[in-house]
Amino acid sequence: RNVEIHVVPRTVLGWVSEAPYDAILVSAGAPDIPQMLLGQLKWHGRLVIPVGSRWQQQLLRITHLPEGDRVEDLGTCYFVPLIGEGAWQE
Structure with missing residues (x-):
């Protein structure tokens, strides 16, 4: 299968015009x-x-299902904060 990668501006969540995604x-x-x-x-x-939090997160894998989303916790991690609408404010 082909993989297509989209890199969006830092305050944009997703790429709505090309959705839905696998x-x-x-x-x-x-x-x-x-x-x-x-x-x-x-x-x-x-x-x-x-x-x-800004200082520690849980890495989650969410599977989007018709009967409700399934959330799996993959462990503790630390990433830079996500900025923008629906995320952290600067």
Whole structure:
């Protein structure tokens, strides 16, 4: 399968015009799971994102399912803060 990578400006969450996606990988820590990103996933798509405080997060894998999203905790981690709408304010 082909992999397409989109790099977006630092205050933008996702790439709505090209959605839905099979998977989204976020490389910055968010205070909560951004609903804006979940809305850009196909059914059974996966979102991998660090979620927690600015100083420590849990790496989560969320599978977007019709009956409700499944959240798996992959362990403790530390990433720079995610900035923008639905994330940390600068």
